[in-house]
Amino acid sequence: MTRYDELLKNAFDPESFRRVGYKVVDALADFLAASTPESRPRVLLYEDPESMARSWEGRFGAGPTTDFPDLLPEILARSNDLLHPRFVGHQCTTALPLAALGGLAGQFLNNGSAVYEMGPVNVAMERNLIRWMAGLAGWNDGADGVFTSGGSIGNLTALLAARQAGAKGNVWKKGVGSEPPLAVLVSEQCHYSVRRAAAVIGLGEEAAVSVPVDERFHMSPEGFERAYEEAVGCGRRPLALVANACSTATGSYDDLEAAADFARDRGLWLHVDGAHGAGALLSPKYKHLLRGLERSDSFIWDAHKNMLMPALITGVVFREGRLSYEAFSQKASYLFEKESREEWYNFAHRTLECTKTMMGLRLFISLAAYGTDFFGGYVTAMYDLARDFARLMREAGDFETAVEPESNIVCFRYLKRGETDLDGLQKRIRRAMLEKGSFYIVQTELRGRRWLRCTLINPRTTIADLEALLAEIRSLA
Amino acid sequence: MTRYDELLKNAFDPESFRRVGYKVVDALADFLAASTPESRPRVLLYEDPESMARSWEGRFGAGPTTDFPDLLPEILARSNDLLHPRFVGHQCTTALPLAALGGLAGQFLNNGSAVYEMGPVNVAMERNLIRWMAGLAGWNDGADGVFTSGGSIGNLTALLAARQAGAKGNVWKKGVGSEPPLAVLVSEQCHYSVRRAAAVIGLGEEAAVSVPVDERFHMSPEGFERAYEEAVGCGRRPLALVANACSTATGSYDDLEAAADFARDRGLWLHVDGAHGAGALLSPKYKHLLRGLERSDSFIWDAHKNMLMPALITGVVFREGRLSYEAFSQKASYLFEKESREEWYNFAHRTLECTKTMMGLRLFISLAAYGTDFFGGYVTAMYDLARDFARLMREAGDFETAVEPESNIVCFRYLKRGETDLDGLQKRIRRAMLEKGSFYIVQTELRGRRWLRCTLINPRTTIADLEALLAEIRSLA
Numbered sequence: 001m002t003r004y005d006e007l008l009k010n011a012f013d014p015e016s017f018r019r020v021g022y023k024v025v026d027a028l029a030d031f032l033a034a035s036t037p038e039s040r041p042r043v044l045l046y047e048d049p050e051s052m053a054r055s056w057e058g059r060f061g062a063g064p065t066t067d068f069p070d071l072l073p074e075i076l077a078r079s080n081d082l083l084h085p086r087f088v089g090h091q092c093t094t095a096l097p098l099a100a101l102g103g104l105a106g107q108f109l110n111n112g113s114a115v116y117e118m119g120p121v122n123v124a125m126e127r128n129l130i131r132w133m134a135g136l137a138g139w140n141d142g143a144d145g146v147f148t149s150g151g152s153i154g155n156l157t158a159l160l161a162a163r164q165a166g167a168k169g170n171v172w173k174k175g176v177g178s179e180p181p182l183a184v185l186v187s188e189q190c191h192y193s194v195r196r197a198a199a200v201i202g203l204g205e206e207a208a209v210s211v212p213v214d215e216r217f218h219m220s221p222e223g224f225e226r227a228y229e230e231a232v233g234c235g236r237r238p239l240a241l242v243a244n245a246c247s248t249a250t251g252s253y254d255d256l257e258a259a260a261d262f263a264r265d266r267g268l269w270l271h272v273d274g275a276h277g278a279g280a281l282l283s284p285k286y287k288h289l290l291r292g293l294e295r296s297d298s299f300i301w302d303a304h305k306n307m308l309m310p311a312l313i314t315g316v317v318f319r320e321g322r323l324s325y326e327a328f329s330q331k332a333s334y335l336f337e338k339e340s341r342e343e344w345y346n347f348a349h350r351t352l353e354c355t356k357t358m359m360g361l362r363l364f365i366s367l368a369a370y371g372t373d374f375f376g377g378y379v380t381a382m383y384d385l386a387r388d389f390a391r392l393m394r395e396a397g398d399f400e401t402a403v404e405p406e407s408n409i410v411c412f413r414y415l416k417r418g419e420t421d422l423d424g425l426q427k428r429i430r431r432a433m434l435e436k437g438s439f440y441i442v443q444t445e446l447r448g449r450r451w452l453r454c455t456l457i458n459p460r461t462t463i464a465d466l467e468a469l470l471a472e473i474r475s476l477a
Numbered sequence: 478m479t480r481y482d483e484l485l486k487n488a489f490d491p492e493s494f495r496r497v498g499y500k501v502v503d504a505l506a507d508f509l510a511a512s513t514p515e516s517r518p519r520v521l522l523y524e525d526p527e528s529m530a531r532s533w534e535g536r537f538g539a540g541p542t543t544d545f546p547d548l549l550p551e552i553l554a555r556s557n558d559l560l561h562p563r564f565v566g567h568q569c570t571t572a573l574p575l576a577a578l579g580g581l582a583g584q585f586l587n588n589g590s591a592v593y594e595m596g597p598v599n600v601a602m603e604r605n606l607i608r609w610m611a612g613l614a615g616w617n618d619g620a621d622g623v624f625t626s627g628g629s630i631g632n633l634t635a636l637l638a639a640r641q642a643g644a645k646g647n648v649w650k651k652g653v654g655s656e657p658p659l660a661v662l663v664s665e666q667c668h669y670s671v672r673r674a675a676a677v678i679g680l681g682e683e684a685a686v687s688v689p690v691d692e693r694f695h696m697s698p699e700g701f702e703r704a705y706e707e708a709v710g711c712g713r714r715p716l717a718l719v720a721n722a723c724s725t726a727t728g729s730y731d732d733l734e735a736a737a738d739f740a741r742d743r744g745l746w747l748h749v750d751g752a753h754g755a756g757a758l759l760s761p762k763y764k765h766l767l768r769g770l771e772r773s774d775s776f777i778w779d780a781h782k783n784m785l786m787p788a789l790i791t792g793v794v795f796r797e798g799r800l801s802y803e804a805f806s807q808k809a810s811y812l813f814e815k816e817s818r819e820e821w822y823n824f825a826h827r828t829l830e831c832t833k834t835m836m837g838l839r840l841f842i843s844l845a846a847y848g849t850d851f852f853g854g855y856v857t858a859m860y861d862l863a864r865d866f867a868r869l870m871r872e873a874g875d876f877e878t879a880v881e882p883e884s885n886i887v888c889f890r891y892l893k894r895g896e897t898d899l900d901g902l903q904k905r906i907r908r909a910m911l912e913k914g915s916f917y918i919v920q921t922e923l924r925g926r927r928w929l930r931c932t933l934i935n936p937r938t939t940i941a942d943l944e945a946l947l948a949e950i951r952s953l954a
Contacts, residue, residue, distance in 0.1 A: 004854030007847050008936050012560070014510035017574040021502030024578045025495055028585050033491035049593050049822035052601040059605070060844035064851075068575055068842045072582060075838070078598045079586050083489070092589035092832055097494040098545055100584035101501045105549060107580035107787035107839075108505050109556050112569035116526050117911065121555045124530040149626040149789065152831045160677065175681025177654040193831050196805060200637065200829075202679015204652025304832060310584035311832045312626065328673060345526035352677075354629045354670050355569055355781060355788045361552070362584075365545045367537035370484050374541075377481030434594065459485055 007064070023069040031076050032097060035083040037465070042437035043084045045077070052078070080440060085460040088469065089440040091248070091276055091409075094458040095310040098369055102362030103310055114348035114356040123345050126360035129367075133301055133315045136281040138294035144321025145298075146350045147313055147359050151275035152193035153352055154300035154314040159184065159197045159240065161298060161318065161327040162269035166239030172329060176202035183207045183236035185227045187219045187254060189247040191273060207236060216403050217252035217446075219243065224262040240269040245290055245299070246277035249444045249453070250402060251386075251409030253277060256292025264295075272299035275314065277407055279306025282376035286383050289406060297323070303363050306382075306408075307375055308459070313359040324350050378459055382408040385456045389466045396470060402446050411444060411451040416477050423450040425477060432476045439469050484541070500546040508553050509574060512560040514942070519914035520561045522554070529555070557917060562937040565946065566917040568725070568753055568886075571935040572787040575846055579839030580787055591825035591833040600822050603837035606844075610778055610792045613758040615771030621798025622775075623827045624790055624836050628752035629670035630829055631777035631791040636661065636674045636717065638775060638795065638804040639746035643716030649806060653679035660684045660713035662704045664696045664731060666724040668750060684713060693880050694729035694923075696720065701739040717746040722767055722776070723754035726921045726930070727879060728863075728886030730754060733769025741772075749776035752791065754884055756783025759853035763860050766883065774800070780840050783859075783885075784852055785936070790836040801827050855936055859885040862933045866943045873947060879923050888921060888928040893954050900927040902954060909953045916946050 001009075010016055034040050047055075059065060081087060082094045111119030113126065126147050134143035148154050163171060167179050176182070182203050186194050188210040198208040209231040212223040224241070231238045241263045243254040256272060263270035272278075272293055278301035280286040281293075293299060298318045304311040318324040327350060348354055367375070386405040393399035393412055402411035419425050427450055430443045444453045452473070456466075478486075487493055511517050524532075536542060558564060559571045588596030590603065603624050611620035625631050640648060644656050653659070659680050663671050665687040675685040686708040689700040701718070708715045718740045720731040733749060740747035749755075749770055755778035757763040758770075770776060775795045780786040795801040804827060825831055844852070863882040870876035870889055879888035890903050904927055907920045921930045929950075933943075 002854070004851060004858065007851045008855075011573055011575065011847065011851075012509065012937060014506040017509060017578075018502055018506035020575065021506065021578055022499060024581060025498030025502060028582065029491040029495035029498065032489065032494060044594065044597075046594070047597060049597070049600070052597050053604045053822070056598075056601045056605050056841070060841065061848060062850045063848040064846060065848065066845045068578060068846055071842055071845060075582065075598050075842075076586070079588050080595055080597065082587050090589065090592065090595055092587060092595055095584055095587040096488055097585060098488065098497065100581055100587075101494075101498055101545060103584035104501060104577055104581035105505065105552065107572060107577035108574060109553070110559050110569060110572040110577075110781075110787045111556050112567065112788055115567065117521065117523070117917075118557055118567055118569055120521075120524060120526070120529050120557065121533075121552050123526070124533045127530045128533050128536075149630070150830045150832055152829055153626070153630070156677075156829070171681070172676050173682045175653060175658065175676075175684055176679035177656070177658055178681065179654070181652065181654055191831070199649050199652075200633075200805070201677060202653035204648070204655065205650045207652055302832075304587075310587045311589055311834050312830070328677070345530070352629055352633070353627045353789070354668070355627055355779075357788050364533070364537065365548055368543045368548060369541060369545055370488065371538060371540040371542065373539045374481060374484045374488075377479070378485075381481065440594075460489060 020069060024072060027069065027072045027076065032083055035081055037086055040081065040084065043086050043440040044080045044437045046434050046437060047078065082458070085458055085462065085465050086439045087458050088454040088456060088461060089442045091305050091455045091457060092311065093305055093308055096308040096366055099309050099362040099366045102365045106358035106361045109358065111358055112355040113358055114351060114354055116345035119358060122358040122361050123347065125364040127344070129360050129363055130315060130317060134317050137299065137317060139319055142321055143317060143319055144324050144344065145315060145317035146324060146347050147315055148351050149314070149353060150312040151300055151302045151314050154275065154316045155193050155273055156197040156200060157316045157327050157352060158271045158298040158300060160201060161323050162240040162271060163201055164326045165269055165323060181207065181236040183209050183231035183238040185209050185211050185224065185231065185238055185241045185268070187211050187242065187244050187247065188213045189217050189244060189249055189252065190242055191248045191275065194242050194273060217247055217250045219254050219259065221258050221262065228266060238266065238268055240271055242271045242273055245272050245274040245293065246407045248276065249446060250411050251277070251405060251407035252403065253289040253406050256290065256296065260292050260295035270296040272296045274299045275302040276305045279379050282372060283379040283383065284376065285380045306379055307363065308378065309363055309366070313363060381459065382456050385461065385463065386410050388463050389456065392463065392466060393470065399470065402451050408456040410454045410456070411446060413451050414473050414477055426450040426452055429473055429476050438472055497546060501549065504546065504549045504553065509560055512558055514563055517558065517561060520564050520917040521557045521914045523911050523914060524555070559935070562935055562939065562942050563916040564935050565931040565933060565938060566919045568782050568932045568934060569788065570782055570785055573785040573843055576786050576839040576843045579842045583835035583838045586835065588835055589832040590835055591828060591831055593822035596835060599835040599838050600824065602841040604821070606837050606840055607792060607794060611794050614776065614794065616796055619798055620794060620796050621801050621821065622792060622794035623801065623824050624792055625828050626830060627789040628777055628779045628791050631752065631793045632670050632750055633674040633677060634793045634804050634829060635748045635775040635777060637678060638800050639717040639748060640678055641803045642746055642800060658684065658713040660686050660708035660715040662686050662688050662701065662708065662715055662718045662745070664688050664719065664721050664724065665690050666694050666721060666726060666729065667719055668725045668752065671719050671750060694724055694727045696731050696736065698735050698739065705743060715743065715745055717748055719748045719750055722749050722751040722770065723884045725753065726923060727888050728754070728882060728884035729880065730766040730883050733767065733773065737769050737772035747773040749773045751776045752779040753782045756856050759849060760856040760860065761853065762857045783856055784840065785855065786840055786843070790840055858936065859933050862938065862940065863887050865940050866933065869940065869943060870947065876947065879928050885933040886930070887933070888923060888930045890928050891950050891954055903927040903929055906950055906953050915949055
């Protein structure tokens with residue numbers, strides 16, 4: 001038996017897999033048990049990127065070096081602990097541990113799901129999940145869509161469909177240059193992936209024309225008009241309007257009714273970037289924030305944001321499902337009666353990916369295990385917590401919020417008495433916090449000023465953790 | 478305690494996770510043990526897509542319905558068994574079970590890796606893996622790149638960089654319409670994602686001009702010239718040439734030296750689509766197939782093809798690493814001294830994804846556990862097996878191959894004596910095989926004729942399995 005054969009035999013040996021699998025599960029369970037402020041005072045042990053990179057040099061070679069269970073403790077210790085109640089930073093979510101086990105099954109089976117035969121179970125699950133999402137948006141069976149690898153790719157997919165629908169000629173075949181210059185109206189507060197998508201698909205970054213926002217970071221009806229005129233003034237024909245539900249920086253929900261009215265009046269495709277906030281559809285208390293979504297042409301929903309799913313899993317849903325076939329092909333409506341419509345199950349026609357992971361599986365099994373009300377309860381709890389956090393700061397008096405939170409994102413700053421450089425102060429606080437690691441928070445710029453920023457995305461974070469956060473900020477300042 | 482609180486407590490309870498984790502590992506280990514022709518006569522139990530989709534309707538509701546361990550047996554039974562030695566179909570690979578455990582840890586931690594702070598360990602691992610891939614291509618530290626979610630997105634990323642490098646003006650900002658029409662020269666046998674990328678980025682599908690191939694499905698030097706003239710004749714300026722290493726349908730490796738010569742002479746960006754075949758760099762016996770790769774400007778490498786990794790993990794590597802910063806931004810060389818170059822660790826600047834999964838982790842831990850020679854041995858064994866399979870058919874006399882295999886992809890047809898409709902025969906064989914499920918194979922069209930197609934991607938497939946495949950084909954015919 002050669003060395004290769006020996007390693008191969010071991011790699012696919014069921015008992016070896018079972019043994020190592022148990023060890024990995026044990027290490028993760030123990031890690032989870034210790035993800036508390038008492039047991040683990042640091043959410044993140046910050047290290048310089050260069051030295052971090054160097055420390056992993058030479059860790060593999062021609063032959064076997066280290067077994068995974070022996071590497072895992074170091075991996076865990078040096079990672080960002082998203083399970084920790086004091087992880088209150090970016091919108092990347094604490095993952096449901098069960099969903100990660102779904103991910104294990106998915107990666108073990110590795111059923112590429114862009115072609116039905118390769119991943120029949122996952123394709124069927126995704127079919128049902130998309131219908132469920134469409135139903136929550138108030139749509140019927142005419143709606144359809146796909147799951148894709150993240151919100152940036154989701155927004156890109158929707159804008160490709162909008163480009164196709166709005167073009168006068170065959171833009172897929174002939175290129176963007178065959179059209180008069182086009183424009184997409186986007187919120188001044190849109191996620192960077194939206195502007196980027198405009199550049200990627202060849203319209204140019206300048207084609208993403210900003211709609212100004214009001215003091216609560218919502219696009220204003222006057223703003224729609226102004227952006228439209230600006231685009232036309234530059235010789236561009238607007239083809240789509242992109243609304244936030246909610247925005248990334250402050251978690252503000254645009255008025256989708258107003259956006260839908262404007263889009264209807266001007267014949268624009270309305271796309272709603274619900275990457276972060278579409279999850280509120282599950283909350284009886286907060287679903288009103290998405291009123292008007294049913295009048296959009298497309299929206300995206302990242303289950304790896306407000307549904308506790310490990311990345312990546314983004315639903316891209318179209319009110320008129322047949323339009324989802326046009327994102328990656330020329331307009332070919334004659335096909336729908338015959339071919340593509342029957343091929344809903346071969347997602348490759350409709351996603352950027354040709355090999356697609358079993359992303360639906362982990363959402364499906366999580367919904368089966370916990371139920372939709374659990375996820376609704378989660379959104380409600382997190383959005384409530386953000387409001388409680390804002391109230392806490394109002395009552396404390398030495399903090400200000402950029403805006404009353406609408407979702408689970410809170411932007412705020414510490415008003416240290418006598419401090420003349422408040423922007424510099426927030427930066428120093430954030431840096432000190434990163435290095436100390438007691439909490440993980442981020443920062444942003446709004447109205448030309450610097451703000452600390454939290455996303456309350458970990459269901460184990462409590463108001464007591466946030467009280468401790470304010471105390472820590474005062475102490476670091 | 479509310480129902481939500483109760484479910485939440487259970488969801489993050491370490492002992493509950495441990496218990497369910499063991500059960501999942503057990504189910505997968507048992508499934509692996511039974512992935513043999515003796516224990517499991519069917520690789521895939523084919524079901525109609527509609528009825529498959531319907532069978533998963535109503536499987537989740539407002540409250541908990543089914544625990545994951547209770548769903549798992551059905552998921553396993555109805556999926557495509559890529560671990561089965563008689564899975565010899567698409568290029569989606571049998572996954573190393575250990576890598577799936579790496580995936581479990583990655584999804585559990587959910588460290589989004591587009592921003593260093595969010596996923597420091599994985600970012601560091603990916604940095605080392607990209608350097609390693611670059612080194613295998615014969616490049617030094619000036620090379621750089623990123624991992625992204627699959628080959629289609631990888632090719633898109635490289636073509637965006639090529640678009641930027643080849644444009645005369647600021648195409649990122651101004652759009653494709655601001656340039657004279659551009660073209661990309663692609664092999665007639667290129668993967669569909671390449672043509673599609675040309676349409677996605679706004680050049681138009683027509684901008685992907687085909688280079689004809691010879692009888693072995695390689696681009697011919699005369700073909701380069703012909704395609705170039707054709708593009709110019711249509712008023713387009715060619716900016717890139719895309720070579721296959723190897724092609725999807727037949728696994729043919731283009732002559733990269735010839736491609737590099739032509740690209741140099743005409744000032745074209747040379748991109749090598751090594752999604753499937755770059756893994757041969759690991760094989761002392763077959764790495765010669767990639768001779769000339771070191772002269773390309775960029776290449777992609779899917780570790781979920783020839784490196785046994787669960788999807789998705791694609792390396793996009795650039796000879797001049799600084800160009801990897803230009804795929805998603807305007808040309809801004811002045812930045813490199815100051816900012817972006819220092820920001821290699823914030824991958825979001827250079828990938829389509831804004832949240833990026835911990836994809837490098839599972840490749841890194843697999844290399845640490847088994848060593849690079851193991852993966853080289855795997856490629857060698859699979860490529861050898863394809864040659865053995867072709868010889869077997871040659872000796873049998875009642876089969877023909879479309880071309881002598883260069884990689885682990887084999888296209889062939891059964892020459893049933895007296896059969897006048899050979900194309901129809903292959904289709905019927907493939908359909909009967911799909912429904913019987915004893916093997917999973919696919920089909921393709923070449924030179925206007927229909928061929929059966931196998932990818933020998935499962936390291937547990939033996940020549941005896943392939944002998945059995947030929948016998949099965951004869952029997953089904």
